[in-house]
Amino acid sequence: MDRIQIPATSRSPLVDFDFPAGRLLLRGESYPEDAATFYGPLLQALRACLEEGGGPLTFDVALSYFNSSSAKALMNLFLPLEDAAEEGREVTIRWLYAEGDDTIAEAGEDFAADFSHARFEMVQETAA
Protein backbone atom coordinates (compact mmCIF):
# COMPACT_ATOMS: atom_id res chain seq x y z
CA MET A 1 0.00 0.00 0.00
CA ASP A 2 1.51 3.31 -1.11
CA ARG A 3 1.78 6.43 0.97
CA ILE A 4 -1.11 8.91 0.67
CA GLN A 5 -0.27 12.58 1.08
CA ILE A 6 -2.90 15.30 0.68
CA PRO A 7 -2.14 18.92 1.57
CA ALA A 8 -4.45 20.69 4.00
CA THR A 9 -7.08 23.09 2.71
CA SER A 10 -8.96 25.68 4.74
CA ARG A 11 -11.63 23.08 5.47
CA SER A 12 -9.92 19.72 5.18
CA PRO A 13 -6.92 18.41 7.11
CA LEU A 14 -3.43 17.51 5.99
CA VAL A 15 -3.34 13.77 5.31
CA ASP A 16 -0.13 11.78 5.53
CA PHE A 17 -0.88 8.07 5.58
CA ASP A 18 2.60 6.55 5.37
CA PHE A 19 1.57 2.89 5.32
CA PRO A 20 5.10 1.48 4.66
CA ALA A 21 6.37 3.33 7.75
CA GLY A 22 3.29 2.49 9.81
CA ARG A 23 2.58 6.14 10.53
CA LEU A 24 -0.70 7.90 9.78
CA LEU A 25 -1.46 11.56 10.37
CA LEU A 26 -4.42 13.91 10.10
CA ARG A 27 -3.77 17.53 11.04
CA GLY A 28 -5.89 20.65 10.67
CA GLU A 29 -9.59 21.43 10.45
CA SER A 30 -12.15 19.05 9.05
CA TYR A 31 -15.49 20.13 7.66
CA PRO A 32 -15.11 19.06 4.04
CA GLU A 33 -17.87 19.74 1.52
CA ASP A 34 -18.50 16.03 1.39
CA ALA A 35 -17.03 13.96 4.21
CA ALA A 36 -17.81 10.67 2.43
CA THR A 37 -15.85 11.72 -0.67
CA PHE A 38 -12.93 12.95 1.40
CA TYR A 39 -12.67 10.10 3.91
CA GLY A 40 -13.99 7.21 1.77
CA PRO A 41 -10.72 6.59 -0.14
CA LEU A 42 -8.72 6.90 3.10
CA LEU A 43 -10.88 4.24 4.75
CA GLN A 44 -10.48 1.94 1.73
CA ALA A 45 -6.70 2.37 1.78
CA LEU A 46 -6.56 1.77 5.52
CA ARG A 47 -8.60 -1.42 5.20
CA ALA A 48 -6.32 -2.66 2.41
CA CYS A 49 -3.26 -1.87 4.53
CA LEU A 50 -4.69 -3.77 7.51
CA GLU A 51 -5.46 -6.79 5.33
CA GLU A 52 -1.84 -6.90 4.17
CA GLY A 53 -0.74 -7.21 7.78
CA GLY A 54 2.57 -5.87 9.01
CA GLY A 55 4.24 -4.08 11.87
CA PRO A 56 3.06 -1.56 14.45
CA LEU A 57 0.78 1.24 13.32
CA THR A 58 0.56 4.70 14.88
CA PHE A 59 -2.23 7.09 13.93
CA ASP A 60 -1.78 10.72 14.97
CA VAL A 61 -5.04 12.69 14.96
CA ALA A 62 -4.42 16.42 15.43
CA LEU A 63 -7.67 18.13 14.48
CA SER A 64 -8.48 21.55 15.89
CA TYR A 65 -12.07 21.40 14.66
CA PHE A 66 -14.23 18.76 13.00
CA ASN A 67 -17.92 18.68 12.16
CA SER A 68 -20.29 15.84 12.96
CA SER A 69 -19.89 14.20 9.53
CA SER A 70 -16.12 14.12 10.07
CA ALA A 71 -16.66 12.63 13.56
CA LYS A 72 -18.60 9.83 11.92
CA ALA A 73 -15.83 9.35 9.34
CA LEU A 74 -13.19 9.24 12.09
CA MET A 75 -15.14 6.57 13.91
CA ASN A 76 -15.24 4.58 10.66
CA LEU A 77 -11.43 4.80 10.49
CA PHE A 78 -11.04 3.82 14.14
CA LEU A 79 -13.26 0.72 14.07
CA PRO A 80 -11.05 -1.39 11.72
CA LEU A 81 -7.99 -0.27 13.70
CA GLU A 82 -9.54 -1.56 16.91
CA ASP A 83 -10.45 -4.82 15.11
CA ALA A 84 -6.86 -5.19 13.86
CA ALA A 85 -5.56 -4.59 17.39
CA GLU A 86 -7.91 -7.27 18.70
CA GLU A 87 -6.38 -9.65 16.16
CA GLY A 88 -2.92 -8.90 17.49
CA ARG A 89 -1.65 -5.92 15.50
CA GLU A 90 0.09 -3.27 17.57
CA VAL A 91 -2.02 -0.15 17.06
CA THR A 92 -1.63 3.21 18.78
CA ILE A 93 -3.91 6.18 18.26
CA ARG A 94 -2.52 9.45 19.51
CA TRP A 95 -5.15 12.16 19.99
CA LEU A 96 -3.34 15.49 19.89
CA TYR A 97 -5.08 18.55 21.26
CA ALA A 98 -3.95 22.08 22.01
CA GLU A 99 -3.45 23.07 25.61
CA GLY A 100 -6.71 24.49 26.94
CA ASP A 101 -8.85 23.14 24.11
CA ASP A 102 -11.43 21.35 26.25
CA THR A 103 -13.77 20.68 23.32
CA ILE A 104 -11.19 18.64 21.40
CA ALA A 105 -9.90 16.97 24.57
CA GLU A 106 -13.44 15.91 25.45
CA ALA A 107 -14.01 14.64 21.90
CA GLY A 108 -10.87 12.51 22.30
CA GLU A 109 -12.26 11.03 25.50
CA ASP A 110 -15.49 10.23 23.63
CA PHE A 111 -13.53 8.21 21.07
CA ALA A 112 -11.18 6.67 23.64
CA ALA A 113 -14.12 4.95 25.35
CA ASP A 114 -14.50 2.68 22.31
CA PHE A 115 -11.01 1.22 22.36
CA SER A 116 -9.99 -1.72 24.46
CA HIS A 117 -7.30 -3.38 22.32
CA ALA A 118 -5.70 -0.48 20.48
CA ARG A 119 -3.83 2.02 22.66
CA PHE A 120 -5.50 5.42 22.73
CA GLU A 121 -3.24 8.17 24.04
CA MET A 122 -4.29 11.73 24.82
CA VAL A 123 -1.40 14.04 23.92
CA GLN A 124 -1.52 17.69 24.89
CA GLU A 125 0.38 19.99 22.56
CA THR A 126 1.70 23.21 24.05
CA ALA A 127 1.39 26.38 22.01
CA ALA A 128 4.60 27.03 20.08
Added chain:
Amino acid sequence: MLATDFMAFHEASRRNGIILSFGGDLSENVLFSLGEVLKLRMQQGATDAAVSKRVFSVFVEQAQNVIRYSADKLVPHGSPDGSMVSAGMIVVGIEDGRFFVACGNEVPGEQVTGLRARLEHIVGLSGDELRKYYRERLRQPADEGSLGGSIGLIEIARRSSAPVEYDFQARGDDRCFFCLKAFI
Protein backbone atom coordinates in the same frame (compact mmCIF):
# COMPACT_ATOMS: atom_id res chain seq x y z
CA MET B 1 -38.01 55.46 -0.29
CA LEU B 2 -35.59 52.74 -1.24
CA ALA B 3 -33.02 53.85 1.32
CA THR B 4 -35.71 54.32 3.99
CA ASP B 5 -36.95 50.77 3.57
CA PHE B 6 -33.54 49.20 3.46
CA MET B 7 -32.26 51.27 6.37
CA ALA B 8 -35.28 50.26 8.45
CA PHE B 9 -34.47 46.63 7.71
CA HIS B 10 -30.80 47.19 8.48
CA GLU B 11 -31.54 49.04 11.74
CA ALA B 12 -34.05 46.40 12.83
CA SER B 13 -31.38 43.73 12.33
CA ARG B 14 -28.92 45.76 14.39
CA ARG B 15 -31.46 46.31 17.15
CA ASN B 16 -32.08 42.59 17.32
CA GLY B 17 -28.38 41.93 17.79
CA ILE B 18 -28.01 40.22 14.43
CA ILE B 19 -24.44 40.03 13.20
CA LEU B 20 -25.03 37.80 10.20
CA SER B 21 -28.15 36.82 8.35
CA PHE B 22 -28.53 34.96 5.12
CA GLY B 23 -31.65 33.96 3.27
CA GLY B 24 -31.77 32.21 -0.06
CA ASP B 25 -29.90 29.44 -1.78
CA LEU B 26 -27.24 27.97 0.45
CA SER B 27 -24.31 25.93 -0.86
CA GLU B 28 -21.18 24.54 0.79
CA ASN B 29 -19.21 27.45 -0.70
CA VAL B 30 -21.66 29.97 0.78
CA LEU B 31 -21.42 28.17 4.14
CA PHE B 32 -17.63 28.41 4.01
CA SER B 33 -17.60 32.11 3.19
CA LEU B 34 -20.20 33.01 5.82
CA GLY B 35 -18.19 30.96 8.32
CA GLU B 36 -15.03 32.89 7.49
CA VAL B 37 -16.62 36.31 8.09
CA LEU B 38 -18.31 35.00 11.24
CA LYS B 39 -14.92 33.92 12.61
CA LEU B 40 -13.47 37.32 11.71
CA ARG B 41 -16.33 39.16 13.44
CA MET B 42 -15.88 37.10 16.60
CA GLN B 43 -12.10 37.67 16.54
CA GLN B 44 -12.58 41.41 16.25
CA GLY B 45 -15.14 41.35 19.03
CA ALA B 46 -12.57 39.58 21.21
CA THR B 47 -15.01 36.72 21.77
CA ASP B 48 -13.71 34.03 24.10
CA ALA B 49 -11.97 31.38 21.98
CA ALA B 50 -14.01 28.50 23.41
CA VAL B 51 -17.28 30.36 22.78
CA SER B 52 -16.18 31.20 19.22
CA LYS B 53 -15.50 27.55 18.49
CA ARG B 54 -18.90 26.53 19.82
CA VAL B 55 -20.71 29.22 17.81
CA PHE B 56 -18.82 28.20 14.68
CA SER B 57 -19.58 24.52 15.25
CA VAL B 58 -23.32 25.16 15.71
CA PHE B 59 -23.28 27.41 12.64
CA VAL B 60 -21.70 24.69 10.48
CA GLU B 61 -24.10 21.97 11.68
CA GLN B 62 -27.16 24.18 11.12
CA ALA B 63 -26.02 25.37 7.68
CA GLN B 64 -25.27 21.79 6.60
CA ASN B 65 -28.69 20.70 7.85
CA VAL B 66 -30.30 23.36 5.65
CA ILE B 67 -28.19 22.29 2.65
CA ARG B 68 -28.94 18.60 3.15
CA TYR B 69 -32.50 18.55 4.43
CA SER B 70 -34.29 21.60 3.04
CA ALA B 71 -37.17 20.48 0.83
CA ASP B 72 -36.59 23.49 -1.44
CA LYS B 73 -33.61 22.39 -3.50
CA LEU B 74 -31.98 24.12 -6.43
CA VAL B 75 -29.50 21.29 -6.97
CA PRO B 76 -31.32 18.15 -5.97
CA HIS B 77 -30.85 15.34 -3.58
CA GLY B 78 -28.84 12.50 -5.01
CA SER B 79 -26.12 14.85 -6.21
CA PRO B 80 -22.91 14.50 -4.20
CA ASP B 81 -23.05 16.10 -0.73
CA GLY B 82 -20.71 18.91 -1.67
CA SER B 83 -22.67 20.12 -4.69
CA MET B 84 -26.13 20.42 -3.13
CA VAL B 85 -27.79 23.83 -3.15
CA SER B 86 -30.90 24.36 -1.00
CA ALA B 87 -32.99 27.33 0.06
CA GLY B 88 -33.29 28.35 3.68
CA MET B 89 -32.08 30.91 6.13
CA ILE B 90 -29.42 31.17 8.79
CA VAL B 91 -28.99 33.90 11.37
CA VAL B 92 -26.28 34.52 13.97
CA GLY B 93 -26.67 37.18 16.61
CA ILE B 94 -26.33 38.19 20.24
CA GLU B 95 -29.31 38.32 22.59
CA ASP B 96 -28.94 39.31 26.26
CA GLY B 97 -25.19 38.80 26.02
CA ARG B 98 -25.41 35.31 24.55
CA PHE B 99 -24.72 34.21 20.99
CA PHE B 100 -27.48 32.45 19.15
CA VAL B 101 -27.58 30.60 15.84
CA ALA B 102 -30.94 30.05 14.16
CA CYS B 103 -31.92 28.43 10.90
CA GLY B 104 -35.11 27.88 8.96
CA ASN B 105 -36.07 25.81 5.97
CA GLU B 106 -38.95 23.92 4.42
CA VAL B 107 -39.18 20.22 5.20
CA PRO B 108 -41.43 17.58 3.63
CA GLY B 109 -44.59 17.23 5.70
CA GLU B 110 -44.12 13.50 6.17
CA GLN B 111 -40.78 14.08 7.94
CA VAL B 112 -42.20 16.39 10.61
CA THR B 113 -43.29 13.66 13.05
CA GLY B 114 -39.90 11.96 13.00
CA LEU B 115 -37.93 15.19 13.26
CA ARG B 116 -40.11 16.46 16.10
CA ALA B 117 -39.64 13.20 18.00
CA ARG B 118 -35.85 13.37 17.62
CA LEU B 119 -35.78 16.97 18.82
CA GLU B 120 -38.10 16.29 21.77
CA HIS B 121 -35.81 13.47 22.83
CA ILE B 122 -32.64 15.57 22.52
CA VAL B 123 -34.13 18.58 24.33
CA GLY B 124 -35.04 16.37 27.29
CA LEU B 125 -31.48 15.16 27.84
CA SER B 126 -28.98 16.52 30.37
CA GLY B 127 -25.40 17.37 29.38
CA ASP B 128 -24.10 13.96 30.47
CA GLU B 129 -26.96 12.17 28.74
CA LEU B 130 -26.28 14.12 25.53
CA ARG B 131 -22.66 13.05 25.63
CA LYS B 132 -23.65 9.42 26.14
CA TYR B 133 -26.23 9.61 23.35
CA TYR B 134 -23.67 11.22 21.04
CA ARG B 135 -21.24 8.36 21.71
CA GLU B 136 -23.95 5.78 20.98
CA ARG B 137 -24.99 7.47 17.73
CA LEU B 138 -21.38 7.80 16.61
CA ARG B 139 -21.04 4.01 16.59
CA GLN B 140 -24.30 3.35 14.77
CA PRO B 141 -24.89 3.49 11.02
CA ALA B 142 -26.60 6.69 9.81
CA ASP B 143 -30.41 6.84 9.81
CA GLU B 144 -32.22 6.12 6.60
CA GLY B 145 -32.37 9.34 4.56
CA SER B 146 -29.67 10.94 6.66
CA LEU B 147 -26.58 12.00 4.74
CA GLY B 148 -24.46 13.04 7.66
CA GLY B 149 -23.79 11.19 10.83
CA SER B 150 -27.35 11.95 12.05
CA ILE B 151 -25.51 13.36 15.02
CA GLY B 152 -25.56 16.98 13.88
CA LEU B 153 -28.57 17.80 16.06
CA ILE B 154 -26.92 16.21 19.10
CA GLU B 155 -23.76 18.20 18.38
CA ILE B 156 -25.83 21.42 18.27
CA ALA B 157 -27.48 20.56 21.60
CA ARG B 158 -24.13 19.72 23.22
CA ARG B 159 -22.63 23.08 22.24
CA SER B 160 -25.68 25.02 23.48
CA SER B 161 -26.00 26.58 26.91
CA ALA B 162 -29.78 26.10 27.01
CA PRO B 163 -32.16 23.57 25.44
CA VAL B 164 -32.53 24.22 21.70
CA GLU B 165 -35.78 25.88 20.64
CA TYR B 166 -37.62 24.61 17.59
CA ASP B 167 -40.93 25.13 15.87
CA PHE B 168 -42.91 23.99 12.86
CA GLN B 169 -45.35 26.05 10.80
CA ALA B 170 -47.76 24.31 8.44
CA ARG B 171 -47.86 25.94 4.99
CA GLY B 172 -51.09 24.44 3.75
CA ASP B 173 -49.32 22.22 1.24
CA ASP B 174 -47.19 19.09 1.57
CA ARG B 175 -44.38 21.04 3.22
CA CYS B 176 -43.83 22.54 6.64
CA PHE B 177 -41.54 25.40 7.66
CA PHE B 178 -39.07 24.22 10.30
CA CYS B 179 -36.88 26.42 12.44
CA LEU B 180 -34.31 25.85 15.12
CA LYS B 181 -32.63 28.28 17.51
CA ALA B 182 -29.66 27.46 19.70
CA PHE B 183 -28.12 29.71 22.37
CA ILE B 184 -24.42 29.26 23.00
